[in-house]
Amino acid sequence: MKVAIIGAGIGGLALAQGLQQAGVEVRLYERDPSPAFRRQGFRIHLSEVGEQALAAVLPEKVHRRVIETSTHPGDLVAGFDPQLNQQFAQTFQVGGPDSISSIDRYAFRRAMMTGLDGVLAFGKEFMSYRADEKVEIRFADGTSETADVLVAADGVGSRVRAQLLPEFEVHDSGVRCIYGKIPLTDAVRAVTPPEFLRGFCFVSDGVGAGAAFAPVLFRTPPAEYGDYLMAVLTGTQEQLGRSDDELFSMPLEQLWSLVIKQVADWSPAVRELVDAADASAAFPITLRTCTSVLPWPDGPVVLLGDAAHPMLPSAGAGANTALWDAARLTEALTTHRELAAYREEMLTHGMAAVTESLENGRRMFDLGKF
Ligand SMILES: Cc1cc2nc3c(=O)[nH]c(=O)nc-3n(C[C@H](O)[C@H](O)[C@H](O)COP(=O)(O)OP(=O)(O)OC[C@H]3O[C@@H](n4cnc5c(N)ncnc54)[C@H](O)[C@@H]3O)c2cc1C
Numbered sequence: 001m002k003v004a005i006i007g008a009g010i011g012g013l014a015l016a017q018g019l020q021q022a023g024v025e026v027r028l029y030e031r032d033p034s035p036a037f038r039r040q041g042f043r044i045h046l047s048e049v050g051e052q053a054l055a056a057v058l059p060e061k062v063h064r065r066v067i068e069t070s071t072h073p074g075d076l077v078a079g080f081d082p083q084l085n086q087q088f089a090q091t092f093q094v095g096g097p098d099s100i101s102s103i104d105r106y107a108f109r110r111a112m113m114t115g116l117d118g119v120l121a122f123g124k125e126f127m128s129y130r131a132d133e134k135v136e137i138r139f140a141d142g143t144s145e146t147a148d149v150l151v152a153a154d155g156v157g158s159r160v161r162a163q164l165l166p167e168f169e170v171h172d173s174g175v176r177c178i179y180g181k182i183p184l185t186d187a188v189r190a191v192t193p194p195e196f197l198r199g200f201c202f203v204s205d206g207v208g209a210g211a212a213f214a215p216v217l218f219r220t221p222p223a224e225y226g227d228y229l230m231a232v233l234t235g236t237q238e239q240l241g242r243s244d245d246e247l248f249s250m251p252l253e254q255l256w257s258l259v260i261k262q263v264a265d266w267s268p269a270v271r272e273l274v275d276a277a278d279a280s281a282a283f284p285i286t287l288r289t290c291t292s293v294l295p296w297p298d299g300p301v302v303l304l305g306d307a308a309h310p311m312l313p314s315a316g317a318g319a320n321t322a323l324w325d326a327a328r329l330t331e332a333l334t335t336h337r338e339l340a341a342y343r344e345e346m347l348t349h350g351m352a353a354v355t356e357s358l359e360n361g362r363r364m365f366d367l368g369k370f
Helices: 010-021 048-057 060-069 105-112 159-164 186-191 252-262 268-275 318-334 339-364
Strands: 002-006 025-029 043-045 076-080 086-091 102-104 126-131 135-139 144-147 149-152 171-183 199-203 210-216 228-236 283-289 301-303
Touching: 002 010, 002 135, 002 144, 010 025, 010 048, 010 105, 010 318, 025 144, 043 105, 043 210, 048 060, 048 318, 060 102, 060 105, 102 105, 102 210, 126 159, 135 149, 149 159, 159 301, 171 252, 171 268, 186 268, 210 268, 228 252, 228 268, 252 268, 252 283, 283 339, 301 339, 318 339
Parallel strands: 002 025, 002 149, 076 199, 149 301
Antiparallel strands: 043 102, 076 086, 126 135, 135 144, 171 228, 171 283, 199 210, 210 228
């Protein structure tokens, strides 16, 4: 059996590792031209679901690399008003020395690429497939490949899903985020509220856009950068005061100036942090979600991760669910279980995560019609 996976994101890499470890012939096709750094988001929280899936699919050497490049675990989620009066706080028990509670997406993906030489091909943008006895896969560079099973791990805008399940709807939630990065120099550490170095902290006046801060304190940093504080401004277009055309075409300095403006009369500590950000690392995103996870037709093409169940980040579950899918699909493909059984399990598990993220999203953001 030969398995082709489209997309070397979080789910695709985990599946490729699991299948390679089980001795299955697998190829992973990624449209990015190389593994080099690109804007792809920063800190991702991993739950026990994600940790267990990683332990199930990763060979020991790769698992160790992932642990080494993950961040020191945090123990806090807290909310503050703009003057930094604490509104709520929840503490968590810190796991053992090998526990992974959050990762830097770039460092994580690099670690997950360990040992995939000959499996992972860059610059391969999937265009379409034709499923007959085998699946023929066509790429934008004019080449094609064949496989027995095609896995769509190509994320929220999945082109494979668009062909397999054209009726699937992905909705714009109306919420926009501006992501940024504040390098943790000694001077920045000195002004950072201690809680911001312990976990995910959200600052909001309950009316306008809110700002979240979360630390990325590496066990071993990547070659390209060191510890930083992730900062995210979240609001509707009205709260941010910019149309999408403006937001998504702004020079980066100007984009970050929207965040500076939003916190202008907030606590001096928040203002100092926002001023210390690396504006060139900023980028805007649209939060998108499905409201139903749909079954796809029987056959050799299957969905995984955001391609199957795009969701809001408000339950911290998207990456964890993609990893769960990868572990279950590895099991299905290596124990000769029906692919339909994977689909049924995944529909239930994925829909539960989508529902939770929508419920949290309604409390956290101004979701309007959702
Ligand atoms: C800003 C942000 C913060 C988040 N925070 C969290 C969090 O704290 N916890 C959590 O659990 N989840 C979080 N998520 C969600 C999480 O990132 C996603 O759910 C997860 O990455 C999904 O993994 P995936 O493998 O399905 O897709 P992705 O990781 O998006 O990977 C898709 C891959 O497919 C490639 N690709 C796309 N189209 C093609 C094509 N045509 N041909 C070839 N390759 C293609 C892309 O380049 C990409 O590498 C966050 C998401 C965002 C945007």
